[in-house]
Amino acid sequence: MAEPIKYISSSSNTYKKYVALLNQIGTDDPTVTILENTIGDILWTRSNVGQYIGTLTGAFTSGKTISPQFPSLSFEGNGTFIPISANGNPQIGWINMYCQSTDFVQIDTYDMVSTQEWSIVLGSSFLIELIVYN
Secondary structure (H helix, E strand, C coil): CCCCCCCCCHHHCCEEEEEEEEECCCCCCCEEEEEEECCCCCEEEEEECCEEEEECCCCCCCCCEEECCECCCCCCCCCCCEEEEECCEEEEEEEEEEEEECCEEEEEEEECCCCCECCCCCCCCEEEEEEEEC
């Protein structure tokens, strides 16, 4: 008979979690409203039109960092693209997030019509969730 599946309780501190709302307008860096944070203070910056970098030295362990929004979050730049909405209005575009290194995660935003990156697509209250397993 096969062994029963054993589940690990989230209360056993097997991971660290970061949940926040990012807001960004124009060329400013995103402002952050932290909802839950056991990872550390991630610094969010706007690196270019439609590109945003989250920085925290050594925080994003290869093979152990995930985002429920982006199930394919990886260090190879492969990500899951999700539809976007800015300020409550549906947009024809997508957003991608991936790990640059153990120190950086990157968010890229794109307009599907003009195939150009958007500068204010994050708009207001873009939810970000990161989980790093021990």
